[in-house]
Amino acid sequence: MRNQDVKNFLTTHRARVDPQRYGFSTLNRRVKGLRREEVAQLAAVSVSWYTWLEQGRDISISLAALQRIGRVLQLSVTEQEYLEALIFGNAHPQLLSQALPAEVMAMVDALEPHPAFVRRANMDIVYWNQAARSLIVDWSLLPAEDRNTLKLMFLNDDYRQRIHGWEQAARHTLSAFRASYVASNQAQAFESVITDLLARSSDFRTMWNYQDVSKMGTGNKTIIDVEGRAQTYTYTSLLIEQTPGMHVIFYLPDGTGTR
Incomplete structure (x- = not known):
């Protein structure tokens, strides 16, 4: 699957680059963005070598060459890290722990009245407090296999209607999932989520092909409560x-709070 990920990522981001940025004409182009030979020229690599890289072939590659390609494709820091992890593997892969210590559950409960929950890297939800249950979603009402943030976003129509700016929120959640996927050495836990969503959601199938990559960190989300009132939250992800x-x-x- 990783070879296909390399191919999809590079072709998608190559198509996003405006050729005029590098002084190339946009006339008589069959596809959007830069041509393969233009990327190769700008990154100082051979056309055949870049073609093999984009095809996901097993070739020798240096970090310096990959970074030059990243600059040509105008990748962000997170996107470059994602590409390097796809090619070289992750030097510090995230494991998926199974056991949740009692003190972590106590901390999440103590965050009341504010919503809080515990999530694995593949976005499976393993614990939540009462505020999350009443204000965000009651995870206990969902089938165990669907207690996953990404599945909630794409498969739960009620939750979807409650998210202000759903498409932007969904794309951001998916891009963070993709970044976590390449950082983990537990591919099966992620691929089972991907396979399920590809089968059950046309919106997911469309957005999965966008090849967006970002990190969760902090952000804002506006949720419509059960009484129809909009509440904006600032969320923070803590390892x-x-x-x-x-x-x-x-x-x-x-x-x-204070600022």
């Missing part, structure tokens, strides 16, 4: 050091 691959996701209502 749990003693449980690799797990994060606490904490939602703070906008305007709460």
Whole structure:
């Protein structure tokens, strides 16, 4: 699957680059963006070598050459890290821990009245507090195999209607999932989510091909509550050091606390 990921990522991002940025004409082009030979020229590599790279073939490649290609394709820092992890593997892969320490559950409960939950790297939800249950989603009502943030975003129509700016939120969630996928050495846990969503959601099938990559970190999300009121939250993702691959996701209502 990784070879196909390399191919899809490079071809998608090559198509996004405006040829005029590098002084190339846009006339008589069969496809959008840069041609393969133009990327090769700008990155100082041979056309055949770049073609093999884009095809996902097993070839020798240096970090310097890959970084030159990244600059030509105007990749962000996160996108470049993603490409390097696809090619070279991750030097510090995230494991998917199974056990959740009691003290972590106690901390999540103590964050009341603010929503908080624990999520694995593949976005499976393993624990949540009462505020998350009442204000975000009641995970206990969902089938165990669907207790996953990405599946919630694409498969739960009720939740989808409650997310202001759903498409942007869905693309961001998916791009963070993709970044976590390449950073983990537990590919099966991610690929089972991907396979399920490819089969069940046409929107996911479309967005999966966008090849967006980002990190979750912090951000904002506006959710419509059960009474139809919009509440904007600032969310923060915190890595749990003693449980690799797990994060606490904490939602703070906008305007709460000091700045």
